[in-house]
Every structure is written in structure tokens, then in C-alpha cells.
Amino acid sequence: MLTLLLLFITSLAVGFVSSIVGIGGGSILAPLLTLVFGYDVKVSIATTLLCTVVTSSSASSVYLEKGLVNMKTALLLEPTTALGAITGAFITIAIPSEVVKVVLAVVLLHLAIVMMYRAVNARSIGEGKGYELSLAPSISLKRRILAVMISFIAGMLSGMLGIGGGVIKVPLLVLVLGLPLKSAVATSSFMIGLTAAAGSMVYLLKGLIEPSLVIVMSSGIMPGAVLGARTARRLKPRLLSLLLSSILFYAALRLLWSLAR
Amino acid sequence: MGYRSASLILRCGTILGLITITTGLVLGHKPVSEMLVLLGLVSIIITPLISLMLIGVLSILKRDFHTFILSQITIGTILLSILLSAM
Numbered sequence: 001m002l003t004l005l006l007l008f009i010t011s012l013a014v015g016f017v018s019s020i021v022g023i024g025g026g027s028i029l030a031p032l033l034t035l036v037f038g039y040d041v042k043v044s045i046a047t048t049l050l051c052t053v054v055t056s057s058s059a060s061s062v063y064l065e066k067g068l069v070n071m072k073t074a075l076l077l078e079p080t081t082a083l084g085a086i087t088g089a090f091i092t093i094a095i096p097s098e099v100v101k102v103v104l105a106v107v108l109l110h111l112a113i114v115m116m117y118r119a120v121n122a123r124s125i126g127e128g129k130g131y132e133l134s135l136a137p138s139i140s141l142k143r144r145i146l147a148v149m150i151s152f153i154a155g156m157l158s159g160m161l162g163i164g165g166g167v168i169k170v171p172l173l174v175l176v177l178g179l180p181l182k183s184a185v186a187t188s189s190f191m192i193g194l195t196a197a198a199g200s201m202v203y204l205l206k207g208l209i210e211p212s213l214v215i216v217m218s219s220g221i222m223p224g225a226v227l228g229a230r231t232a233r234r235l236k237p238r239l240l241s242l243l244l245s246s247i248l249f250y251a252a253l254r255l256l257w258s259l260a261r
Numbered sequence: 262m263g264y265r266s267a268s269l270i271l272r273c274g275t276i277l278g279l280i281t282i283t284t285g286l287v288l289g290h291k292p293v294s295e296m297l298v299l300l301g302l303v304s305i306i307i308t309p310l311i312s313l314m315l316i317g318v319l320s321i322l323k324r325d326f327h328t329f330i331l332s333q334i335t336i337g338t339i340l341l342s343i344l345l346s347a348m
């Protein structure tokens with residue numbers, strides 16, 4: 001019971017911080033479940049992925065209502081992304097937990113570095129370019145093929161590690177497909193729900209999802225994210241980004257250290 | 262615009278799934294609770310799919326065949342994953 005209460009508080013904090021910093025909670029929760037709460041890495045990934053379905057569904061329902069989702073772009077990329085998620089989930093199930101930990105640690109290190117770089121340079125994607133919501137410009141076939149290929153990798157990482165993959169999808173939508181930032185975030189959120197659902201189904205049928213954790217984590221992340229979004233303007237995102245990247249860095253090292261012992 | 266119903270499905274489906282899982286966990290009566298938990302988990306997973314199906318239907322009503330075909334390919338891919346993992 002105490003563990004679940006602690007997990008609820010942790011999820012609340014993760015939801016709060018991640019909504020301010022602009023990342024999904026999966027990248028933090030999956031290693032936390034393994035390192036702090038002692039769950040098997042595969043169970044942590046599977047459960048976090050299902051929580052991602054819950055959180056992104058509630059977020060994208062708002063975006064859909066506001067008409068911010070670029071449906072054509074989302075559906076162009078989603079088949080390969082979903083296929084990637086399924087492949088990723090099968091890879092995680094098939095390989096030993098130690099290898100999964102190494103891959104998770106490497107991705108966390110990458111995330112930590114990207115986040116730190118952005119915080120230090122204080123510049124997010126599309127900042128200062130006058131992005132407003134408009135229709136996606138016509139994109140060459142080469143760029144579309146490139147986007148489809150990258151989205152497969154994003155999906156694979158999502159299915160493999162229980163992360164949403166927004167950190168790949170948003171830059172892809174903005175930089176390769178030329179979507180406005182607002183629309184890219186909304187489109188990515190809509191895609192994340194579908195991608196995570198595809199991966200989650202594989203994990204569910206293999207019995208790797210822990211239902212009680214889904215309830216506790218979802219009911220923590222959602223109010224935390226709402227609270228974070230409301231107080232975002234009063235806090236310093238740069239400082240939080242630095243803090244979060246340090247946590248991710250530490251988690252990655254701890255994962256690697258647990259293997260070395 | 263025009264995806265209000267799909268948005269409503271996304272919101273209600275996940276909440277319904279979470280409530281069903283909680284009921285199952287609280288109930289504790291073995292066969293029924295297990296069934297409720299599974300039902301809740303499945304309903305959370307299929308909610309985005311149902312929403313996508315509705316988007317497909319809406320796009321065909323608007324004669325947007327491109328969106329319709331893409332939505333069907335996505336649904337097909339995800340259903341394939343279910344079949345593959347069930348094997």
C-alpha cells in the first residue's frame with residue numbers, strides 16, 4: 001500500500017515536471033519503476049506504455065476537439081510507426097532483461113544530453129520562426145519517405161522502451177514535414193496514443209502489464225500534468241529541464257551500474 | 262475541426278477503462294475481478310482504435326478517400342499486431 005502511495009506521488013511529480021519541460025512521462029517512469037520500486041524492466045516498460053495510451057488519449061482528445069491534429073500527416077506516418085512499436089515490443093519480449101536495460105540506459109543518456117543542450121541554449125524547436133497554426137506545406141516525396149522511415153524507428157523505440165517517442169516525432173514533424181509547432185505537438189500526441197496502443201496489445205497478451213500500477217500511475221500523471229500546464233508560466237522551464245536531464249543521466253548510470261555489479 | 266465525436270470517445274473510453282480496472286481490483290472475487298481487469302485494459306488499448314475507426318467513417322462521409330484509406334491501413338496494421346501476438 002505504501003509503495004502504491006509513493007508511486008502515486010512520484011507519478012504526480014513526473015506528470016507535473018514533464019508537462020512543463022515538454023516530454024512524456026514514460027522516459028522517467030520506466031527506469032523509476034525498475035530502479036526505485038524494484039519491478040522487472042519488462043513489466044515497467046509494458047505498464048508505462050499502457051499509461052502512455054491513457055495520458056496521450058486524454059491530451060489528444062483536447063487537440064482533436066480544437067482541430068489541431070493534422071490528420072493526413074498523422075495517418076501517413078502511423079502505419080509504419082505502429083509496425084515499429086509492434087516490432088519493438090516483440091524485441092523487448094525476446095531479448096534478455098540485461099540487454100533491455102542497456103538500450104534503455106543509452107536512450108536515457110541521449111535524452112538527458114538533448115534536454116541539457118536545449119536548456120543551455122534556451123531555444124526550442126521552431127522558436128522565433130513565427131510558427132502559427134496553418135496547413136502543412138507541400139512536401140517532396142523524398143522528405144515523406146524519410147519521415148516514414150524515421151517514424152518506424154520512433155515507433156520501435158516506443159514499443160521497445162515504453163516511451164511515447166514525442167522527442168523524435170515532434171522534431172520530425174516540424175523539421176522534415178514542415179508542420180507548425182502547435183500542430184506538430186498535437187499530431188504527435190495523437191500518434192503516440194495509437195503507437196502505444198499497438199505496442200501495449202503485444203505486452204498485454206504476453207501478460208506483462210501490471211493493472212494496479214496502471215491505475216496508480218495514470219491517476220498521478222494526469223492531474224500532475226494539468227497542474228504543471230497551469231503553473232508552467234510561473235516556473236523556470238530551463239531550470240526544470242536541467243534538473244530532469246540530471247535525473248535521466250543518473251537513472252541511465254544506475255541502470256548500467258546495476259548490470260556491472 | 263469535425264472530430265468532436267472522436268475526441269469524446271478518446272476521453273470516455275480511457276476513463277471507462279480505468280474505472281473498470283479499479284472495480285475489478287477492488288472486487289477481489291477471482292474470476293469476475295480478473296475478467297473486469299482484462300476488460301478495462303483492453304478497453305483502454307482499443308479506445309484509440311475506435312476513435313480512428315470513427316475518423317475513417319467521418320472522412321468517407323466528407324468524401325476524403327485519402328484519409329479513409331490511410332486510417333484503414335493503420336487499423337489493419339494494429340489488428341495484425343493483435344493476431345501476431347496472440348499466436
